[in-house]
Amino acid sequence: MAERLDKYVLKNGMVILGEPMKAVESVAFDFLLPAGTAILPEGVCGAANVISDWIFRGAGDKNNRQLGEALDSLGLHRYSAVNSAHITIGATLEAENLAEALDLYGDVILRPRLEAQQFVPAKQLAIDNIKSLDDDPRQKVMLKLYEKFYPAPWGRSTMGEIDQIKALTVEKTTKIVKENFNLSETIFAMAGKYDFDAVCRQLEKMFEKGEKKPLNPIALGARGEKYTHIHNDGAQVHIGLMTQTVKPLDKAYYHMRIAVSILSGGMSSRLFTEVREKRGLCYAVSAKYHCLKDLAGISCYAGTTPDKAQETIDVIINEFNRLSDEISEEEIQRAKVGLKSALILQSESSSSRAGAIGSDYYMLGKVRSLDEIKQNIDAVTVDSVLQFLRTNKFRDFTIVTIGPKPVSVK
C-alpha cells in the first residue's frame, strides 16, 4: 500500500503537503503557524491561547458572528491547539466544501479583525481554562510535568500563565500576531479527498506574499525541579513522571519506540501487568513517547489512592530500570505487531493522517511513508533494543505529583 505524498513549496517557503486517501469522502487540514509558546517573546506566556481564539472572532469582511456562522454552515469540525512550537488551526469536513473552508481560514490567518471588543472574552476564556485545570488534576499533572521536564523556553506552559495573560493588551497582542504569523515557516498539511492542483493554486493566491524569514535560534535555559508536589485534597494522588530519551531524528528512534511499547503498549505490557494486573494499584497507568523537535522523553501517568502512591511510583521506576535486563522475543513481536497495526488503523482517518504528516514534516523535514516506518520497525531485534537500552540508561526522572500527600523520591 504505497501511499502518495503531494508536496508544493511556495516561493516564500510555505509548505503545502497532502496525502490522498481513496476510500474517503472527507478531507482534513491543519495550518501549523509558527507562534507556539516557546517561539513567542518572554513574558507573554498564554498569548498564543488568546490569539488562537481571537483570530476566529471576525476576519476579512465578516464579523465574529458572521464568521462563526459561515464556518458552521459548511458542517466543518473545527480544531485549534497550542503547543510549544505552533498554533495549529484545522478542520475535518466533507471534501466538497474544502475550497470555501480554505477561503475562510485564509481570512483568519491573513486578515483577522482583532477587534478590541472581542479581545476581552478571548483573554477571559484563556484565563478560565487555566483555572479549570484545578478541577482536573489528571490533565494538570501532565501539563506541569512537561513544564518541569523541558528546559526553558520549551517548558513554558502551553495553557499560559494567568498573570502574563492579564498583562496582555490589544496592542501588544496584535503586534505578536503580525510578527509571528510568519508564512515562510508555516506548514499546511491535508489528507483525504482533494484536488491537489486546485488547492495549491488557491493557497498560492492567498499566501504567496512576504519574504523568507527563518526563525531565530532558541537558546536552551534550565530545566525545572526534579520533584514537585502540588497539594490537593482529592481522592487520588496523580503521578506524572518523565525521563529523557532519543529525538525523532535519532537513528535509535525505532528501538526506543519498541522499548516504550514493551513498557506500555498493550494490556500485556510491563506497566499494565506489574502495576494493575498483579498488584491492583491503579486503574490508569500508561507511558508514552513525547517529543519536541530537538528534545524528547518517555512520560508516564498513574493515578492511585494515597496509601498506594509510594508503592506505585517505586514499581513504575523499577519497571523502567529493569527493561534493559531482559526482553523476550515474544515481547518484541507483540510490540512490532501493535505499532504496525496502530499505523494502519490511523491511516484510515483523514484527521489522523493530516496531523501525522504535518508533525512529521516539522520534526523531520520530511514525511515518512508507512512502508518506511514498517521496514524500520521490522528491522528491530531483541539484541538491538537491549543494546539501545544499555547504552541509553534511564538516568533520572522528573516527577510531579498532585494529591493529599507527596511521595518520597530517591
Added chain:
Amino acid sequence: MEFKKKILTNDLSIIGEVNKSAKSAAIGFFVKTGSRDETPQISGVSHFLEHMLFKGTEKLNSQQVNEAFDRTGAQFNAFTSEETTVYYAAVIPEYLTEVTKLWIELMRPALRDEDFNIEKNVIKEEIAMYKDMPSFDVLDRCRKLYFGEHPCGNSVLGSVESIDKLSVSQMREYFSRRYVPNNMTVACAGNFNWEQISSLVEGSCAEWPKQNAPRILTDWPGNKKAERIENPKLAREHICLMSRGVSIQDKRRFAAALLGTIIGDSTGSRYFWELVDTALAETASMQYVPMDGTGVFYSYISCSKENVTKVMEMVVNIFNKLSKEGVTEKELKTAKNKILSALVIKNEIPMGRLIDLGFNWTYLQQYHTIEDEMNAIKAVNLADISSLIEAIKPGEFTQVILGPDKAN
C-alpha cells in the same frame, strides 16, 4: 457496503456490514445489560463483570488473555453504560479471526475468586479517579436525581461500599442471567469475510442456552428538582441539567439530535453564542442521549462562582425563548450540515461504523445504511422540532450544581 445477518436458533444475532475498501475490520459483542438491570444489592456488578471478562477462562489466565490480544495488534477495549456492555476490537483484516475467537472464549469467563479480589482494588481506584473529576461526578449525581427510583438512575460504577460487599457468587449469578445469547448481538464492520466470521461465531456459540433476560422498560417524565453541593476544594462551578428526551425506538430521535446540536454544540449553538463566546462560561454543551424506552437531554456547563447566577439566568432565558419561538430555518440547516458531515467522517472508519451498527440492532433489530441515517436527518423540518419542544419541554430540567463554598 453489503449487509449480512444470521439469527441462530438460540436467538444470538450475528450481523455484519462488509466494506471491501476498508483497511481494517472491527468486531463487537453487544450485551444488553448495564446498571439499570441491577438491584441495589449488586450495584456496580455490570461494570465490574466487564473487567472480569478480561481475567480469563478455565483455559486461559489473564496474562495469557492480554498476550493473546496484543499478538493481534488489536485496539480493543470494553465499556459499560446504564444499559449496554460492549466489547470491541479493531484489527487489520488478517487478525480478525484470531481476535473473534478470543472474544468468543472470553464470553464464557472463569470468574475466579483470586482475580475477583485483586480486580476489586482496580474498581475502587476507578471510583476514586472519577471522584477527582467533578465534570463526571456532577453528571452521575444529576442522573440519580433526575431518575430517582427509575433504574436508569443507578450508578454504573457503584460505590466503594457496594463493591466491597459484592461477592463473586452474586456476579456469577448475574452473569448467568444476562450474558445469554438472546440478549447479545455480535456485529462486524469493515473488510472481512462474512462466511468465515459468521460460521466461526455459529460454530462456537450455537450451544449457549437461551434464557429469558427481561428489562423493566418504563418511560420517565423527570422532575424539576434542584440541588447544590458545595465543596471548598473545587475551583469552578460544575452544572449539569437533565431533561426529558425521546427513546431510541422513537422516530423523533433524529429531531432530538438536531435540537441538541442547535442548543448545545461546541461551536455556533445557542449555548455557544450566549455563554462561551461571551466568556460567561468556559464550557457549555447539550447532548441528546437516546435510551431503551426512554431518553434524556443533558447539559454540562462550567464557569466561575461569580458567574453562576448569571449563567443560570441565561440558560432559563435560552429555554424560554426556545419554547416561545422555536428554532430558525437557518439553525436547522446548519445543524443538519454538522450532523451529516459528522456521520460521514465517523463512518469512514470501521470502528466508528461498528458502534451504530451494533446499537441499531440491539435496540431496534434493524439495519440502517449510512444513507438511511442521513436521509432521516435531512427529512426533519421545523414543525417536527416545534412539536418535539412542545412535547418534551426542555426548559423543565433537573439540575445539580457542584461548586466551591459560596461564602469564600
